[in-house]
Amino acid sequence: MHISIISGSTRTGRTSHRVALALNIALQQHGAACTIIDLQEVQLPPFTERLQFLENPPAILQQTADRLRQTKALIFVTPEYNGGITGALKNFIDVFGKAEFAGKPIGVATASAGIMGGVRAAYQLQQTILALQAYPQPQMLLAAEVTKQLDETGVVINPAFSAKLDMFVNSFITFAGKF
Ligand SMILES: Cc1cc2nc3c(=O)[nH]c(=O)nc-3n(C[C@H](O)[C@H](O)[C@H](O)COP(=O)(O)O)c2cc1C
Secondary structure, eight states, rough: OEEEEEEEOTTTOOOHHHHHHHHHHHHHTTEEEEEEHHHHOOOOOOOOOOSGGOOOOOOOHHHHHHHHHTTTTEEEEEBBTBOOHHHHHHHHHHHHHHHHHTOEEEEEEEEEESSSTTTHHHHHHHHHHHHOOEEEESSOEEETTHHHBBBBSOOOOOHHHHHHHHHHHHHHHHHHTTO
């Protein structure tokens, strides 16, 4: 099973990308094949229409859609911005929409500088996944005070977070394996 981790922060000096890196490491340790689709790197154009309705879609949209077609399960990673998900992640979700996501299992992982871990963004994201006719994993990963949990390369620096990460990854693999 191939898993794509969508890293939803494009901010200069971002910290939530650490969660995407940590998930990539942990999933590979569990024997899963996974890659990160990093929205800072991929740089999708601002939404004008869903991909299937664009007459001359930019190559980057086609290339990313091809990557998504090869993936059986996804994890969306986002910081909480103003009580919700990032604009970059919403832009990504809207342009591919049900065409690429419907029917797939999708996990939610959020990060914040504060103690709430981005829980409002996490719940919002689960609702969006339902609207895509995809399946949100019931368990979510909330990385509160993210820079105290993970270093810049995604290595865990707080042992308590290691247990949370492990629990999330185990449950994601079990959940995704049911599809
Ligand atoms: C535009 C913006 C809005 C934010 N809104 C929230 C918020 O609603 N709740 C929260 O807990 N933290 C909020 N924060 C703080 C972020 O949790 C913190 O900056 C985190 O590191 C952002 O992830 P990033 O480093 O990947 O951008 C906000 C930060 C930014 C830049």
